[in-house]
Amino acid sequence: MTAAAGGAPLEAALFDMDGTLFDSEPLWDVSLADLAAMLGGRLSAETRRRVVGGNLRDTARIVQEDLGVEADVEESAAWLLERTRQLFALGVPWRPAARSVVESVRRQGIPTALVTSSHRVLVDEVLAQLDPGMFDTVVCGDEVTHPKPHPEAYLTAAERLRADPRNCVALEDSAKGIAAALAAGCLVVAVPEDGGALADGHGAVVVPLETVTVDRLASLLAARTG
Incomplete structure (x- = not known):
């Protein structure tokens, strides 16, 4: 000690x-932008700041709210998790x-x-x-x-x-x-x-x-x- x-x-x-x-935040920038695009929108800078340090489900929910999209939060969270995993696998x-x-x-x-x-x-x-x-x-x-x-x-x-x-x-x-x-x-x-x-x-x-x-x-x- x-x-x-x-x-x-x-x-x-x-x-x-x-x-x-x-x-790793730049990798999250990519996966979050990709999630927003998949949902048919574009993530605002303010919402990106809001989700820093948050858990996956809350992050997916906040992104959907920001875009005004009604979608299954669990499905969005699972999509975001897998996309981020792919990016992490390339090196962090x-x-x-x-x-x-x-x-x-x-x-x-x-x-x-x-x-x-x-x-x-x-x-x-x-x-x-x-x-x-x-x-x-x-x-x-x-x-x-x-x-x-x-x-x-x-x-x-x-x-x-x-x-x-x-x-x-x-x-x-x-x-x-x-x-x-x-x-x-x-x-x-x-x-x-x-x-x-x-x-x-x-x-x-x-x-x-x-x-x-x-x-x-x-x-x-x-x-x-x-």
Whole structure:
């Protein structure tokens, strides 16, 4: 465990996937635009922003509402899932500095979890492109009863790692994900590509991903708990 002087130990690091560690949002841009076209319309920029960090069914519903289309939400969600899986299978790049952050945490012996709203079929496409064992546990959006912004996914990850959520740091990039991690009791570090999109932090500490270090995470946790 790593801790700054006088602070609680950093028991685990919990990472969101899309937009936080991996530059997958452009792939979602494509699949969402394709879904809108399949439904006979074009997705607005505002609706694209609304669905960031959301679960698949809600995303399909919001897209249909935006287009004014009446269609089966489950069918639209299934179509979107398969189209996104096809794109993920072609390769999902790391965000700059993201891999080094995860690897530095692991070198310190701190347990890691991937906590995502994406379905397992998408997550498995990403994991297949990584070194085995990079994450000690993975919690997917279709493996919880209540997806983000509910705290269940983060609470589940902490429980699996036998960590106190209050001594865990969660890295996120969306308002929904931040709300979920905060509700679970975690210290939340927001690392959005567009810092202005989370200017007030929504309760998280906003920092550039390339400046994240284990010592900085431990210090932020110590400052909160000290």
